[in-house]
Amino acid sequence: MLLSVFSRLKVLNVRELRTHWGRAVASIVVVAVSATLLVAVLGVSGSITGSIDRLATSIGGDADLEVSGITGEGVDDTMLTTVAGTENVRAAVPLVRTRITAAGQPALLVGLGPNASELHSDLQTAIQHQLEQGSPVTSAPDGVVVGAGLGVSKGDRFQVAGTELTAVAVVDGPAARRLNDAHFVIAPLALAQRLSGRQGRLDSILVFTTPGADQTVVRAAVTTALQGRAVVATPSFRAAQASSSFAILQAMTLLAASVSLVVAAFLSYNAMSIAIAQRRPVISTMRALGGRRRTIMSDMLAEAALVGFLGGLVGSAFGILIGYFAIGQLPSTLVQTLDARLEYVLPLWVVPLTVAACVIASVSASALAARQIHTVAPIEALAPNGSTTADPGSRRLRIAAGIAGAALLAVTVGVVTADLGQIAIASIALSFIGFSALCFAFSGLIINAAAAVARRFGPAGVLGAATIERAPRRMWVAMMTVLTAVVTTVAVTGATGNAVDSTVASFASVADADVWVSSAAATDYSSALLPPTTAADVAAVPGVERVVQDQMAFATIGDSRVMLLGIAADSHRDIYASLAPADRKKLLAGEGVALSRDLGKSMNVAAGDQITLQTPTGPRTVRVLALVPYFSGMTGTVAMSLDAMQGWFDRAGASDLEVTLAPGADPAAVTAAIRKIVSPETFVYSGDEALDGVASALDQVIAVITVIAWIVVLVSAVTLLNTLMLSVLDRRREIGVLRAIGATRAFTYKAILAEAAGIGIVGAVLGLILGAAIQYLTSVALTNVLSIDVAWEPKPSMIAIGACALAICLLGSIPPAVRAARLDIVEAISAD
Amino acid sequence: MALTVDLTNVVREYRIGGHTVRALNRVTLRINGGEFTSIVGPSGAGKSTLLQLLGALDSPDSGSIQFNGTEIATMTDEQQSTFRRHQVGFVFQFFNLLPTLTAWENVALPMLLDGRRLRQVRSDAVALLDRVGLGDRIDHRPAELSGGQMQRVAVARALMMDPPLILADEPTGNLDSSTGAAIMELLRDVSRTDGAGRAVVMVTHDLGAASQTDRVITVQDGAVKSDLAGRTRAVPPSAPAPRNGRHSAGGRDQRTDVFPIVHTEPPRRRGKHSAHRV
Secondary structure, three states, X not given: OHHHHHHHHHHHHHHHHHHOHHHHHHHHHHHHHHHHHHHHHHHHHHHHHHHHHHHHHHHHOOOOEXXXXXXXXXXXXXXXXXXXXXXXXXXXXXXXXXXXXXXXXXXXXXXXXOOHXXXXXXXXXXXXXXXXXXXXXXXXXXXXXXXXXXXXXXXOEEEEOOEEEEEEEXXXXXXXXXXXXXXXXXXXXXXXXXXXXXXXXXXXXXXXXXXXXXXXXXXXXXXHHOOOOOEEEOOOHHHHHHHHHHHHHXXXXXXXXXXXXXXXXXXXXXXXXHHHHHOHHHHHHHHXXXXXXXXXXXXXXXXXXXXXXXXXXXXXXXXXXXXXXXXXXXXXXXHOOOOOOOOOOOOOOHHHHHHHHXXXXXXXXXXXXXXXXXXXXXXXXXXXXXXXXXXXXXXXXXXXXXXXXXXXXXXXXXXXXXOOOOHHHHHHHHHHHHHHHHHHHOHXXXXXXHHHHHHOOHHHHHHHHHHHHHOHHHHHHHHHHXXXXXXXXXXXXXXXXXXXHHHHHHOHHHHHOOEEEEOOOOOOOOXXXXXXXXXXXXXXXXXXXXXXXXXXXXXXXXXXXXXXXXXXXXXXXXXXXXXXXXXXXXXXXXXXXXXXXXXXXXXOOOOOXXXXXXOOOOOEEEEEEEXXXXXXXXXXXXXXXXXXXXXXXXXXXXOEEEEEEOOOOOHHHHHHHHHHHOOOOOEEXXXXXXXXXXXXXXXXXXXXXXXXXXXXXXXXXXXXXXXXHHHHHHXXXXXXXXXXXXXXXXXXXXXXXXXXXXXXXXXHHHHHHXXXXXXXXXXXXXXXHHOOOOOOOOOOHHHHHHHHHHHHHHHOOHHHHHHHHOOOHHHHHXXX | OOOEEEEEEEEEEEEEOOEEEEEEEEEEEEEEOOOEEEEEOOOOOOHHHHXXXXXXXXXXXXXXXXXXXXXXXXXXXXXXXXXXXXXXXXXXXXXXXOOOOOHHHHHHHHHHHOOOOHHHHHHHHHHXXXXXXXXXXXXXXXXXXXXXXXXXXXXXXXXXXXXXXXXXXXXXXXXXXXXHHHHHHHHHXXXXXXXXXXXXXXXXOOHHHHOOOOEEXXXXXXXXXXXXXXXXXXXXXXXXXXXXXXXXXXXXXXXXXXXXXXXXXXXXOOOOOOOOOO
């Protein structure tokens, strides 16, 4: 039975695809684009979480729990004894793990104590020989084991943080390669603490429980023993935290990829619709010969599935390639918080899921079109072949689509205005589908409008209008692809532009500082502390009137990785500037903290509530002074006084200095003087440069989404080209007759262009209107997600962007117009 | 057992531009196996409608169509498909060959639609092509064949399922006279060989071609105007006379070359595809 089905598919459908391979390739390419985007996005996110997970497993192996610092400063090494002494803890292995530069390359520094043999991991396997000799590293003072990836040979000397080290052993092999791709330096614990500036501190303690112990109980016991001064979690916690920091970008790029899949579905609908129209004589013949409707329909759907499958496979291959190269190009604000070397890790489910999504999109869209097979009567086999007209679809279906579209829009508006976080972004896709359904409900009016526009182009336009009216469904699909292109570019560029403008505006106060001295560039998070004497040194520079210190750090609050901001009086930090004067006073006095709006929502707290912060010095219960609109790119921000931050989180010093110049001081001269006296790793920039840095960091992220939006435009252009080309082929005889009775090539060319213009202009105008509406909804959704008020500002440039999208799509109409103009009259008339 | 197809009071109407047109008006006639019947008449007379109903391509609005005693007028679409596949072979005016299939694949198409594997039926398809004189063209596609050759492929396809009824719609309409004559010869041969029981019904404007058939039914304004014997053969004496149909016994119709019926025994069908080269 299956063999006979394959036999039939091979002869009737596959051969059709091979004969008209150009159309098949166009369909496959469009589906492949969607698959490429999906796999690339999922590959990047999988690589981030996978790399972190892989590193955690490579180091900790089957460790049951991990004790780590609330901030990036780690934990006090005295906690080791406490942890090791907790009931049901079999072994507690201390670790230092931090990013360093070794032999000129980024590497992972791992410091191991004497019980490193408790680890059953790639790390242990890599240094097995050394462990068997009783120590991770023997023989030489300042001797270390290095991974082969660093290119250092045994006995070589190299520098790390100003200290000269000796490579007493170089390890390679599969286990070493899994550990940060063999880019590591393993040192005795004390040496590693010295190299990383973490004397008396550990980055983590890996906990191994006794067999049969309840891990939840042990975790609670360790947390209690440590009095909440550290984070006690499973080793996979790091990967989960990293995933949340990538969530916004992932949500937006997935949204763009989903829109691309919708466009592919439109093309599938169109391709199927045209295939049935073209194969109508064949279908009617098969029906006359006794072929069943459902057999013919299922064979056509199998054909669509094949196109979806091939497109999914081809696209997945490209997606893997693009993802592989993309992980090296990720914005610095994203990778800064990761402590693992990013390797390309593609979860096993990504390609099957993508291929399945492509097949489902292709088959679902084609199924809607394939219903037209029911309209092919076997008696048509007795009729002469020729172009057919098509009805615009049943009234009932259009009414149902209208109701469904309105419902989807209502749901979208509800989700977006209900402030449900990142779900709001996903709901934007629903709004797109809803608008599409409404356009289908009003397809009659829309097609009439397109025909009316085409008629404006003179006698050639009259012919174009007739063609539009004769194939309303096909033309509606083509118009929808143009509309999709315009909507996508207008909504995406508009909304992201609004988001950037609003975010930059919310950070405007940072430009009020004359000079910033920071531990990081203006585009990055300054979570590292400046050398202790920096503030005093800068204050002593002639021309400096005032130096305000503040501090930034990453911390774990609950299950989330948040940003901490320690604020001093007269700070220009935006989160401080947006507080009411009374709240600022209280914050500086240590009477409370300010939370970003998104963190307040995730913690389910409001102004006036009390929260408990886990700190290295114990839990701190504080009042929430205000929920403030503030975008950090993390899952939230907590602002407190600098004194509180230094005391509670055991972090003396500052990560940033806000410098105010004395009246009349030369900014350039003072800045130069400051640069001379600070350490080489310290960054010095103006307030305007600080603000530009914020915008630049956002632009990096937005650029990815914008590129995807324009890819959707290209896909739409291909769809329009496909539609018009098939329309020309379908009407060869008709065009031949027109030419035979005196129509010029130019007239024929103009008729096709007029057809495209009618579809394109109506699609673009509708696209601008719907694009503005979706831009508004997206701005509201981004307000929820980014935790700032994103102001909706439709700009005149949107019209230009929409016109560009339209122009690109209309470029797709030139090849079919040229083809129609060049048709041989005799051949065309005898075509069937 | 010889085929009989009985139409009784068959009515078929169409709604065109707000008007109802009665294409067939209470038609009653019988088609017999072993006969080569032509249906003639002016354009719009109802010839094609009659052919469509005989082949279950369409259903009448009222009346009965009994195919060997089985009512086909009220069949579902699924039943009609099965009926057409096994009981009817079609020959179309425009050949209706699938352009991407070779000649033998086009012949085998009904088997493919019936759920058979192509390879399994290749030999039968090739044998049929051989029978119609295209044994050396089995791998040619329609674009590589002449009009006459394409029509012969279509005839072979119509025979693939060995149906008792062959329906031909203007089979020579797209062919020159000599090619058309060859096709007519082929169709006549189909109706005569392979034993008794197979009926061939042809719709044509070509009165000359019609006169070559055993029986000429003239349709006008949706009704059977005349039902006369043709030039050649006769209705066998064992076949009962159709209800309300007419076979003129003697006399000559000035419009066609028709002759009195001569009652003879029809040759028996021997095997599925008896070899006969045209």
